[in-house]
Amino acid sequence: MSIIMQLENVSYIYGIGSGHEKQALKNINLKINAGEFIGLVGHTGSGKSTLAQLLNGLEHATTGEIYYDGRNIYDKDYDMKSLRGNVGLVFQYPEHQLFEATVEEDVQFGPRNLGLPLLEVELRSYNALKMVGISDDLIDVSPFVLSGGQKRRVAIAGVLAMQPKLLVLDEPMAGLDPTGREEILNILRNLRDKQKITIILISHSMEDIAEYADRVIVMNKGEVVLEGEPKKIFQFEEELEKIGLGVPQSTKVIHRLRKMGADIPYSCITAEESAGAIYKWLQRV
Amino acid sequence: MFIVVLSLIELEINMIRDITIGQYYQTESVIHKLDSRVKIIATLVYIISLFCFNNFSGYILAALFFLCIVKLSKVPFKFIVKGLKPIMFMLIFTAALNLLWTPGEHILFEAGVIVITLEGIKKMAFMALRLIFLIIGSSLMTLTTTPNQLTDAIEHLLRLLNYIKVPVHEVAMMMSIALRFIPILIEETDKIMKAQLARGADFESGNIIHRIKSMIPILIPLFVSAARRANDLALAMDSRCYHGGRGRTKMKPLKYKSCDFIAYFILLCYIVLLIIIRKFVPF
Numbered sequence: 206m207s208i209i210m211q212l213e214n215v216s217y218i219y220g221i222g223s224g225h226e227k228q229a230l231k232n233i234n235l236k237i238n239a240g241e242f243i244g245l246v247g248h249t250g251s252g253k254s255t256l257a258q259l260l261n262g263l264e265h266a267t268t269g270e271i272y273y274d275g276r277n278i279y280d281k282d283y284d285m286k287s288l289r290g291n292v293g294l295v296f297q298y299p300e301h302q303l304f305e306a307t308v309e310e311d312v313q314f315g316p317r318n319l320g321l322p323l324l325e326v327e328l329r330s331y332n333a334l335k336m337v338g339i340s341d342d343l344i345d346v347s348p349f350v351l352s353g354g355q356k357r358r359v360a361i362a363g364v365l366a367m368q369p370k371l372l373v374l375d376e377p378m379a380g381l382d383p384t385g386r387e388e389i390l391n392i393l394r395n396l397r398d399k400q401k402i403t404i405i406l407i408s409h410s411m412e413d414i415a416e417y418a419d420r421v422i423v424m425n426k427g428e429v430v431l432e433g434e435p436k437k438i439f440q441f442e443e444e445l446e447k448i449g450l451g452v453p454q455s456t457k458v459i460h461r462l463r464k465m466g467a468d469i470p471y472s473c474i475t476a477e478e479s480a481g482a483i484y485k486w487l488q489r490v
Numbered sequence: 491m492f493i494v495v496l497s498l499i500e501l502e503i504n505m506i507r508d509i510t511i512g513q514y515y516q517t518e519s520v521i522h523k524l525d526s527r528v529k530i531i532a533t534l535v536y537i538i539s540l541f542c543f544n545n546f547s548g549y550i551l552a553a554l555f556f557l558c559i560v561k562l563s564k565v566p567f568k569f570i571v572k573g574l575k576p577i578m579f580m581l582i583f584t585a586a587l588n589l590l591w592t593p594g595e596h597i598l599f600e601a602g603v604i605v606i607t608l609e610g611i612k613k614m615a616f617m618a619l620r621l622i623f624l625i626i627g628s629s630l631m632t633l634t635t636t637p638n639q640l641t642d643a644i645e646h647l648l649r650l651l652n653y654i655k656v657p658v659h660e661v662a663m664m665m666s667i668a669l670r671f672i673p674i675l676i677e678e679t680d681k682i683m684k685a686q687l688a689r690g691a692d693f694e695s696g697n698i699i700h701r702i703k704s705m706i707p708i709l710i711p712l713f714v715s716a717a718r719r720a721n722d723l724a725l726a727m728d729s730r731c732y733h734g735g736r737g738r739t740k741m742k743p744l745k746y747k748s749c750d751f752i753a754y755f756i757l758l759c760y761i762v763l764l765i766i767i768r769k770f771v772p773f
């Protein structure tokens with residue numbers, strides 16, 4: 206697997222020279238493989254959003270280097286615009302960035318900024334809208350009359366239309382109902398499976414991470430404290446709880462049962478898997 | 491027309507970022523703890539005093555007085571000086587005007603319409619000093635007083651106007667809300683700007699028309715969010731039964747403490763010293 210993005214000793218300090226400096230990231234080293242689905246978790250204020258903004262060059266690391274596709278993005282002649290095209294970033298509450306008169310035009314904003322021909326722009330934005338499940342009758346209405354969940358999708362489509370190779374999403378499910386959450390997560394899984402887009406998903410929900418991510422990165426106070434497959438990470442229940450995170454409910458149940466001497470493997474992470482494993486164990490005893 | 495408004499707003503956003511006024515510097519100091527009414531009155535007296543003397547010893551007194559207070563306030567000097575940045579242009583402009591076109595007897599230099607006189611130099615120096623002290627003096631007040639304390643104090647000081655049916659409380663409330671919203675809107679602008687940058691927007695290149703046009707993706711979401719926030723706030727105030735100033739008590743009522751009286755006394759000493767200098771020191 207090729208490495209799409211790499212961070213070397215990256216630190217970031219907010220407000221240098223203002224009197225109240227704040228170290229948001231400390232010595233981060235990360236490798237992100239092409240085609241991965243990464244879950245980035247951490248307590249509030251742990252630096253997740255800051256990290257996301259470093260990845261597409263919106264913020265410049267105070268120290269350290271970032272490589273995209275093997276090239277240092279801080280090189281003088283590096284084309285930041287192409288980086289922003291390749292690394293899509295969906296902010297927290299992305300619907301707040303909508304501004305055009307119609308849904309379609311808003312989605313076209315990104316690809317138009319990339320300087321693509323009109324036909325390509327229209328094609329990309331139409332495809333992006335289809336991907337997030339916006340029906341044809343909503344394409345020509347004002348984005349401001351849509352419901353919250355629909356706005357969110359349009360905003361995500363606005364980033365998808367740029368056809369990034371790496372997509373970073375900052376809590377894209379915040380404030381959505383369970384069906385809305387699941388739909389967004391399924392869109393992401395589809396993007397990864399069908400279009401081979403690398404995905405970094407910032408989330409507070411361990412349940413979602415457990416089900417969708419190949420690899421979890423846990424941050425605390427600006428540092429990466431744990432990193433690995435969900436089933437490996439979730440074994441550190443106590444450590445996670447110490448830094449204000451938990452493990453999925455089902456994992457908790459399994460850990461409890463194991464403590465009582467039950468012979469259930471750690472490897473089941475989603476609710477369904479756990480239920481199956483517990484059922485099997487019950488049949489055995 | 492629209493374009494002019496847009497560029498003004500752009501200017502405004504940049505100005506607000508720079509101006510120190512309205513930026514509280516958090517630290518523990520005697521000056522921070524003073525009653526905000528004392529600070530407002532002292533600042534007013536200080537500003538008026540700057541226009542009262544016409545000799546250099548007066549400015550030395552003003553400078554010494556100011557430096558002592560800065561020392562007490564524990565605000566780093568560079569923060570206070572930062573307040574001067576946005577008025578630098580005005581400062582240089584007025585100084586130059588005074589320097590070049592003040593008539594006088596002691597002519598030092600003459601070339602066409604430009605005449606530099608000793609009186610001109612003196613006037614320029616006074617003018618510049620007054621402006622500088624005025625700005626840094628009021629900056630110091632806002633650096634050591636939160637906007638809320640300030641509006642509280644203003645409301646208190648102006649309460650007599652209530653009798654002539656001026657809605658002092660409402661105006662003060664509006665002011666404190668507006669002040670409270672400035673940092674929020676700046677933060678919001680920053681966020682929206684980043685979100686559009688992430689979509690490949692470009693705010694830096696191109697000619698002026700192009701650049702102003704590129705502000706639209708920031709301004710529209712900003713207005714929408716300001717309206718949304720205002721709406722939320724109004725609802726929140728309504729649901730807590732806000733009904734204006736009548737019968738409303740304060741969570742932190744303004745009360746003079748002993749250090750406030752000491753501060754008034756020091757201010758009085760300053761005024762007395764000032765009068766002495768004006769009367770008896772000739773230069």
Ligand SMILES: Nc1ncnc2c1ncn2[C@@H]1O[C@H](COP(=O)(O)OP(=O)(O)OP(=O)(O)O)[C@@H](O)[C@H]1O
Nearest residue numbers: 219220227229247248249250251252253254255256
């Ligand atoms: N613009 C800013 N100026 C100064 N400090 C900031 C700024 N943005 C974030 N910080 C600080 O940097 C730290 C990391 O913030 P960040 O937004 O990256 O956290 P986060 O992990 O995304 O949190 P959340 O889960 O709440 O979104 C926080 O302590 C925060 O106070």
Ligand SMILES: [Mg+2]
Nearest residue numbers: 253254297375
């Ligand atoms: Mg965040």
